[in-house]
Every structure is written in C-alpha cells, then in structure tokens.
Amino acid sequence: MKLLLENWRKYINEEMEEPITTLRIFDFDETIAHTRSETRVKAPDGSEATLRDQQEFEAYMNAAAAKEGIEAFDAVDALMELGYDIDLSDFSIVKDPEEITIITDIMREFPPDSKTYIMTARRGKSLGPILDYLEEIGIDSNEVRPIATQGDSKGNTIAHMIGQKIMSDGKSNISRVEYYEDSQKNIDDVLRKVCENPDLDEIKPIDFELIINKVINNEGQYNIHRIECSPPN
Numbered sequence: 001m002k003l004l005l006e007n008w009r010k011y012i013n014e015e016m017e018e019p020i021t022t023l024r025i026f027d028f029d030e031t032i033a034h035t036r037s038e039t040r041v042k043a044p045d046g047s048e049a050t051l052r053d054q055q056e057f058e059a060y061m062n063a064a065a066a067k068e069g070i071e072a073f074d075a076v077d078a079l080m081e082l083g084y085d086i087d088l089s090d091f092s093i094v095k096d097p098e099e100i101t102i103i104t105d106i107m108r109e110f111p112p113d114s115k116t117y118i119m120t121a122r123r124g125k126s127l128g129p130i131l132d133y134l135e136e137i138g139i140d141s142n143e144v145r146p147i148a149t150q151g152d153s154k155g156n157t158i159a160h161m162i163g164q165k166i167m168s169d170g171k172s173n174i175s176r177v178e179y180y181e182d183s184q185k186n187i188d189d190v191l192r193k194v195c196e197n198p199d200l201d202e203i204k205p206i207d208f209e210l211i212i213n214k215v216i217n218n219e220g221q222y223n224i225h226r227i228e229c230s231p232p233n
C-alpha cells in the first residue's frame with residue numbers, strides 16, 4: 001500500500017513538472033484514412049459537378065470563388081449563400097475507409113508529454129463517426145481530442161492553441177507541434193500562421209519546432225514528406 005501511494009505521489013509530481021509540451025495534430029481525410037467521399041455541386045447557372053477528391057474540391061471552390069469575387073479562406077459558406085447547392089453529406093459519415101497505416105502507426109504511440117488531436121475541416125456532425133472509426137482500427141478514442149474547424153483556418157486554430165499555454169515567463173509551454181496533413185492549402189496556411197507569424201514570436205519558446213508531415217498518396221502507396229520550421233539561429 002505504501003508503495004502504491006508513493007507511486008501515485010511520484011506520478012502527480014511528474015505531471016506538475018512535465019506538463020504537455022507537444023501537440024500532435026492529425027487531419028482526418030486522406031491522412032488517417034482514405035475514404036470514398038464525394039461532393040456534389042449544382043451551381044446557380046444549372047451546371048453540375050461531382051468532386052471526387054480534395055484536389056477536385058479545392059480546384060472547383062477556388063474557381064467558383066474567383067468567378068464570384070469571394071475572398072474567404074474557405075468559400076463554401078459564401079457560395080451556398082449565392083445559391084450553390086453543395087452536398088457534403090458524404091463527410092458526415094466515414095465512407096468506405098481504408099486506413100493509412102504509415103500515419104496511424106505513429107498516432108497510436110501517444111508519447112507521455114503530448115496531447116493528440118484530430119483536426120478536420122469537415123462540417124456538421126462529423127466527429128462522432130470519426131471517433132467511432134478510430135475505435136474500429138484499435139485506437140483508444142479517449143486519448144484523442146477532436147476539433148472540427150468547419151472550414152476555418154487550421155493555422156489560426158493551431159496558433160490559438162499555442163497561445164493558450166502561457167507560462168510565468170510569458171512563453172508558451174508548447175515547444176513542439178507535429179502536424180500530419182495531406183492538403184497543401186492547409187500546410188501553406190499553417191506555415192504562414194504558425195511558422196512565419198511575427199505575432200507568435202514573443203510567445204514561442206526558444207526551442208520551438210513545427211514539424212509538418214505531408215501525407216503523399218502515390219496511387220495507393222503512402223509516403224511522408226517532412227517539412228520543418230525551426231528558429232533561425
């Protein structure tokens with residue numbers, strides 16, 4: 001009993017001395033799993049399109065946003081207001097998933113000084129099915145915190161998360177962010193808002209690292225391309 005108590009005390013002390021220093025952030029679609037989700041669009045001019053993947057989705061939305069003079073980070077809401085019928089219902093489920101094991105093998109490690117997030121741009125009630133899917137592939141969903149940005153900037157969301165852990169020296173306690181993502185648009189946004197953002201320099205600890213792991217699909221063969229952002233000294 002005494003031993004148990006000592007272990008328990010030791011555990012509490014460790015918790016206080018070594019709080020979370022690493023955020024591990026995983027996109028879902030085409031990062032954790034490949035799915036067969038499609039987006040069906042009907043434009044106000046009557047034209048119809050089926051967008052079969054992220055690239056087709058971004059290409060269509062960028063073109064439509066340019067045509068309509070929309071400058072939002074994510075044009076979906078503004079286009080819907082203009083009468084575009086955009087059917088995203090495939091993204092409220094996890095449709096015909098194929099696990100991307102090169103990423104899920106990393107996800108299931110759960111290092112003790114880290115917190116693990118799923119950050120998806122999906123809208124609506126998508127988080128329940130994503131957590132159910134994690135359980136299906138043997139990942140404890142209680143270890144994973146889900147965030148749906150609903151199309152908002154992931155870079156802004158991550159910058160905000162870093163700013164929420166400020167210590168007495170005025171610096172964030174988050175010294176490492178590992179970000180797993182397939183979308184170059186999101187990666188560019190995170191580089192801009194987290195790596196190159198002068199507003200964050202004041203609160204970044206001196207050893208701050210952002211490590212982006214870009215998931216690349218070569219006809220069903222997945223690779224990771226590592227992009228680093230370290231302090232310039």
Ligand SMILES: [Mg+2]
Pocket residue numbers: 027028029030031054181182183
């Ligand atoms: Mg994705």
